Amino acid sequence: MTIPRNPNPLGGVLDVFPAVSSFTNIDFNQNEDFRNQGVSKDHVHSVQVDSVKLQITSPNNQGFDFLDTLQFFAKTGNQQLEVAHKSSIRQLGLAPPNPVLSMDVTHAELKPYVTAPSMSIVVSGHGDYPQSDTTLGITVGLQVEVGL
Numbered sequence: 001m002t003i004p005r006n007p008n009p010l011g012g013v014l015d016v017f018p019a020v021s022s023f024t025n026i027d028f029n030q031n032e033d034f035r036n037q038g039v040s041k042d043h044v045h046s047v048q049v050d051s052v053k054l055q056i057t058s059p060n061n062q063g064f065d066f067l068d069t070l071q072f073f074a075k076t077g078n079q080q081l082e083v084a085h086k087s088s089i090r091q092l093g094l095a096p097p098n099p100v101l102s103m104d105v106t107h108a109e110l111k112p113y114v115t116a117p118s119m120s121i122v123v124s125g126h127g128d129y130p131q132s133d134t135t136l137g138i139t140v141g142l143q144v145e146v147g148l
Contacts, residue, residue, distance in 0.1 A: 006129030051141035052084040052103035064094040070125035076116040
């Protein structure tokens with residue numbers, strides 16, 4: 001995900017986050033790890049997010065001091081459920097180079113989302129625009145229970 005720098009040189013509030021393309025229209029029946037194990041979403045008993053980590057990959061002189069809050073939601077159709085959040089990010093002192101932000105996960109049950117025809121992970125938050133375009137690498141860890 002790339003967060004653009006503020007187009008206004010006087011600064012501005014960041015409250016709209018770009019979509020993360022790899023987290024849209026996820027179909028777990030098409031997931032390579034599931035297919036390699038002979039598992040489909042019909043076999044899923046439980047799914048929970050067990051970690052969400054963000055790392056600033058560029059520029060290497062950017063810290064997380066531009067963010068105040070961040071939330072991740074699982075979404076399918078009109079249903080949305082918070083899976084991770086973090087507040088007071090600016091105060092964490094996550095300075096360059098390439099800092100990592102670990103989110104607080106909710107351990108919410110995602111089976112209804114994973115077994116839906118498709119789901120997405122949506123990001124929202126609040127802060128200021130960074131000084132330059134900032135690219136984040138995002139890793140979401142899932143704990144999946146299946147029965148064959």
